[in-house]
Amino acid sequence: MDQLLIQGGFPLYGSVAISGAKNAALPLIAATLIAPGLHTLHNVPDLRDTRTMLKLLEILGARWERTGTTVRINSDRLTGVEAPYDLVKTMRASVLVLGPLLARSGFARVSLPGGCAIGARPINYHLKGFEQLGVTAQLEQGYVEGIVDGQLRGGTIYFDVPSVTGTENVLMASVKAKGRTVIKNAAKEPEVDNLIDMLVAMGAEIDGKGTDRLIVHGVDRLQAGESTIIPDRIETGTYMIAVAATGGCVQITNCNPAHLPALIEKLLLCGVEIETTDDMITVSCPEVNGHSTCLLQSVDITTLPYPGFPTDLQAQFMALMIQSDGTSIIHETIFENRFMHVAELERMGADVTIQGARAIVRGIGRGKLNGAPVMATDLRASASLVIAGLSANGTTQISRIYHLERGYEQMVEKLRGVGAQVSRVKE
């Protein structure tokens, strides 16, 4: 297994280009199962998770080829309807094939994803939504089996909590249902909008994009679609926080600043300098005599559905706040177990107390973290360790970096491109 070795304490300078969003690519790839034909997706990141989703499509009978960042998927002939445990256990977003398979074949068998390092992560909202569309769902030996009795029919679905993949799954199941489907308290994440654009390109009729009330007018036929994956707002945010932590000045290109309203506000409050254009963000913390002059005020955050502060940036923001000059309260409201990074950050000198869903972070000031051997526990926890390592004195050795490969394309190369001393070594 590979490890990351980071020699910390160097400010970052230069520019870094953002890849397509993992969390948009996954549902758009799954959506190609709904209608037979040759679909084209642009700006698809080459990540462990996108490879897993394409592997799953292959198992279902689709064929695909990649040219650069463009992936063409031929879903003319499907030969399977089952997402096996071996794949679902490595990527819970595999559950996103349920909606498309129900729309296309009227039957699907998908391994129940179970929990993961960040929480229990049930799919009861997905299943409740499908039932409103006329699907009978039952659990058979760890697999969810969904069966459509006759034809999918429109229905009204209310999500108790706006679920991102729940909204996406129900949307994909409903586009060919007979009649009108209303999804209330739908997730408003930009990745959901990206999926709506793809479904509309395939011939779906959907109103309410960008709002929490989506109305789908079912159509009889859909055709192959072409769409472009939006820039990854979580990757963008991770590099923004990295520069805020190390100091320096980095231009982050190919991104969409409009998708990061909460993070930009919070970083400005921390004292970080930020300039934006339509597709670029410049983050800077000027230096004098080798020390960042950028004050690092402590700021509280509460994770919330979009446009609130994303839970997927909570761990990275904590890696910044442990170096601030005051106390910050980090309130995680989305996932019940998303503080696995705390114990690892403490090995580097962080002072954090967890009280239920809140972490009380007592900043130790810039330049005080020390490198240490640490272990990655999940995707964003790993990113927070990278940020801590980049700003710590000495060497940080991060093991289990396969988590990072799920969601960060070419992270080592991108960091080296802005002057970070990072290398990948065999354990």
Ligand SMILES: CC(=O)N[C@H]1[C@@H](OP(=O)(O)OP(=O)(O)OC[C@H]2O[C@@H](n3ccc(=O)[nH]c3=O)[C@H](O)[C@@H]2O)O[C@H](CO)[C@@H](O)[C@@H]1O
């Ligand atoms: C592939 C993908 O897009 N993953 C993202 C997606 O995950 P995911 O779609 O799994 O997250 P959800 O939006 O569904 O989760 C929101 C909350 O609802 C709960 N819930 C959800 C579904 C359900 O059936 N029952 C239930 O109780 C969850 O446990 C959580 O507390 O949104 C999360 C929240 O922004 C992000 O952290 C993930 O990166």
Ligand SMILES: C=C(OP(=O)(O)O)C(=O)O
């Ligand atoms: C939690 C994440 O992903 P997933 O939902 O695929 O586990 C994430 O991207 O941070």
